[in-house]
Amino acid sequence: MPGKKHTFLKYSEQQMTAAMNEVQRGMPISTAAKKHKVPRVTLLYKVRGKTPVQRKMGRDCYLLKGEEKLLVSWILKMARAGFPIQKQQLIESVQRLMIELKRDNPFKDNKPGNSWYASFLKRNPEISIRNKIQENQRKERAEERRLKKIEREKMNAEKKAARERKKKQKQVSHSDSETCEDEEWVESGDSVDDISFQETMDVTDSDDENKLQFKESDYVLVSFPGKKKVHRYVCVIQTIFPNDEPEVVEMKQFENDKKVFRLNDNDVSIISLDQILEKLNFPKISAAGDRLKYEFDKDIEVDG
Known part of the structure; x- marks a missing residue:
């Protein structure tokens, strides 16, 4: 024989608050529960202080209210600065927090998934609005700074090339001894081009490592x-x-x-x-x- 089906939380917080007010004014608990359609035992526990007045909706947040408030504050502050926090950044930040707090959670490798992210945005809708506006502004400012940097580098390169040309114009012819030394250097097989090539290879290897690191x-x-x-x-x-x-x-x-x-x-x-x-x-x-x-x-x- 199948067991009796139970229904949970088929009432609003306003209903429970109204029922508690009725009890405080002298109405019997059973009468108030029936009038406002809330569970009698739940109403009794709340009136006696055995359970909190505000009930929890849905799944656990896994972050305390203060922790989530701090997280939201950080996101909004970064958005106001013109650097909206992206989804992956937020998820990785929460993952680090879960590891640091050593808090039990259902996340794989302590990393929240899409469901948690959607619920977080639903609880804090101001984040999506702020991020959308600031993301566009951030891209515009970033592109402007990038173009300015390219222009500065171009001007510096032109100045350097001009200095090199001026330096070559002032150079005097080498002495015979210097010419001999140059010939010996070439014969040894050690040229400036060889050294420059090796240094370039070293820098390239280092850059490849950095690309993967940050x-x-x-x-x-x-x-x-x-x-x-x-x-x-x-x-x-x-x-x-x-x-x-x-x-x-x-x-x-x-x-x-x-x-x-x-x-x-x-x-x-x-x-x-x-x-x-x-x-x-x-x-x-x-x-x-x-x-x-x-x-x-x-x-x-x-x-x-």
């Missing part, structure tokens, strides 16, 4: 050449262009703590892969007033 949302330590010295900054990779040049947002130390940093939304740069000194572990993200702070697992020596 991706969007990675945190990295980057070198920026200055007039007198090379500066070091913590950055987060926001975009990697087809030519494998990352666009990064720089970070500043938070209250002079060498482990804790904050985003500097207005400081965005396009760098080359060889400027990346080190890939950093994913930081702990927490709120500090209206800002987010990022705590790494070690002290990081930077210039800002």
Whole structure:
């Protein structure tokens, strides 16, 4: 004989609240439950404080309300800075959080799937709206910065070529001794072309390794050449262009703590892969007033 089918949560929170108000005004629990069509035992438990007044709808979120609120705040802050968080970035961030918290979850390898992502957006619809607007603006700004960089590189190349031409014009003829030395150099089989070719091969191999090493949302330590010295900054990779040049947002130390940093939304740069000194572990993200702070697992020596 088949068992009796049970139905669950066939009532709204408003119905339960109205029933509880009736009981508080003196109406019997059974009468209030029948009037407002809510389970009598559930109403009894809520009135006595055995169960929370607000019931949970659907599956577990696996993130506490405060944690999800912090995650939403981070996404919106990045969107306002012009760098909307992509689906894969969000999923990988939650995966790292699940691993760090050592929290039981049904995700394969602690990585949320499409169902979780859809539910997250449904709970936080402001993310989709903000991201769509900022994504278009981000692409426009990124393309503008890329074109400016190409123009700068072209101008620098032209200036360098002009200096080389001027230098050649001032060169004097070599002495006989220098000519002999040149002949000996050629006879030895060691030419400048051979050396340059070997160096090019080494650089190419290094670049191939870098292409596989970094991706969007990675945190990295980057070198920026200055007039007198090379500066070091913590950055987060926001975009990697087809030519494998990352666009990064720089970070500043938070209250002079060498482990804790904050985003500097207005400081965005396009760098080359060889400027990346080190890939950093994913930081702990927490709120500090209206800002987010990022705590790494070690002290990081930077210039800002």
